[in-house]
Amino acid sequence: IAGITQAPTSQILAAGRRMTLRCTQDMRHNAMYWYRQDLGLGLRLIHYSNTAGTTGKGEVPDGYSVSRANTDDFPLTLASAVPSQTSVYFCASSPGQGNVDTQYFGPGTRLTVL
Amino acid sequence: GQSLEQPSEVTAVEGAIVQINCTYQTSGFYGLSWYQQHDGGAPTFLSYNALDGLEETGRFSSFLSRSDSYGYLLLQELQMKDSASYFCAVTLMDSNYQLIWGAGTKLIIKP
Numbered sequence: 001i002a003g004i005t006q007a008p009t010s011q012i013l014a015a016g017r018r019m020t021l022r023c024t025q026d027m028r029h030n031a032m033y034w035y036r037q038d039l040g041l042g043l044r045l046i047h048y049s050n051t052a053g054t055t056g057k058g059e060v061p062d063g064y065s066v067s068r069a070n071t072d073d074f075p076l077t078l079a080s081a082v083p084s085q086t087s088v089y090f091c092a093s094s095p096g097q098g099n100v101d102t103q104y105f106g107p108g109t110r111l112t113v114l
Numbered sequence: 115g116q117s118l119e120q121p122s123e124v125t126a127v128e129g130a131i132v133q134i135n136c137t138y139q140t141s142g143f144y145g146l147s148w149y150q151q152h153d154g155g156a157p158t159f160l161s162y163n164a165l166d167g168l169e170e171t172g173r174f175s176s177f178l179s180r181s182d183s184y185g186y187l188l189l190q191e192l193q194m195k196d197s198a199s200y201f202c203a204v205t206l207m208d209s210n211y212q213l214i215w216g217a218g219t220k221l222i223i224k225p
Contacts, residue, residue, distance in 0.1 A: 033212075040122075040217070041217055041218075042201055042215035042216055042217040042218050043157070043201070043203075043213075043215045044215075045212055045213070048212060058212065090156060090157070092157075102147075102159050102162065103149075103157075103159065103213065104159070105156035105157050105158070106156060107155075107156050108156055
């Protein structure tokens, strides 16, 4: 069982380019999340999905979009990357509203926007 | 607004006991969680307190006092592998079960 996988592991991107970060889980969890973590800071929620077919905005959603076509996949898209989006991006999942407090994280994607 | 405060850094000696505090200002929440993150790694779940009191899991214990808006993580018999950052987080009642995170405490362990 892999848990949560993210791709790519790292990426250097030119400003203005479009980029999709991939996230797949094999735990059949209902809820999925995207966070960004900047050096020395905690995690900030970008978008979330409580169940397949639904998404919601977190604390810092601007410049990002997500989709949840099925239970397993939750891609994060940067439509036109800017240098301030340089960060480490973590995808996470949790079983559902009855147990949302235990989140399981992927290994992260290190994104640099130049 | 909602916020959680943690010390930015704590230093302790191998074999000792250390307490990492977390104070919060929230309007209402389901519980307080603690996560561990090693440098370059992903956060991993450690413990969760839904009710006031102490929860023990091996060498780690976590405490919550809602009346004092305060919680802590207690690590006993410190090992070098415990060197990591520790984050507290709360699940807000009015936020679709989202977690709000503290900025993290870097634990430095000296031999």
